[in-house]
């Protein structure tokens with residue numbers, strides 16, 4: 001029997017088709033200032049090989065991440081895995097949930113045989129950059145890139161030792 005400890009009710013699991021509608025709604029709400037991310041994430045979720053990770057408490061989703069393996073033609077092992085998005089519901093941030101989602105995402109990437117995870121985040125998103133820096137991600141030299149509404153993006157990466 002449970003002790004009532006919230007940590008016991010929390011689960012971090014692979015995403016399933018039934019999570020898709022919530023992930024799309026959450027992306028739309030979270031990234032509205034950057035572009036039409038409901039549609040963009042919906043398309044990512046149709047990509048071959050894509051995976052998601054979901055954090056939930058008593059069947060209520062609280063956060064997700066999306067991972068895409070970049071594979072060179074004919075190779076099974078991805079040359080890198082892209083962390084397409086990671087989101088924790090606004091009321092549940094700063095309690096380690098994002099880090100749990102990121103840790104599980106990296107396990108998925110390792111299970112695919114990847115040695116590197118890359119991601120983009122907005123140059124103005126100091127909180128996300130700090131979050132990724134603490135988790136071992138470092139800015140990467142890359143072509144300048146921009147979100148649909150014009151904000152500059154930076155690329156960060158973590159190589160597994």
Ligand SMILES: CC(C)(COP(=O)(O)OP(=O)(O)OC[C@H]1O[C@@H](n2cnc3c(N)ncnc32)[C@H](O)[C@@H]1OP(=O)(O)O)[C@@H](O)C(=O)NCCC(=O)NCCS
Nearest residue numbers: 085086087088093094095096097098099121128130131134
């Ligand atoms: C980025 C994001 C996913 C992080 O999720 P989160 O659940 O807040 O992450 P964590 O709680 O693991 O870490 C956040 C901070 O809380 C602190 N923290 C972690 N556990 C804690 C705890 N138990 N008590 C107090 N603080 C804690 C961490 O030290 C961290 O501090 P930092 O900002 O100095 O690095 C979340 O802020 C988010 O959804 N942002 C909007 C979407 C976004 O920008 N995504 C990234 C680009 S795709």
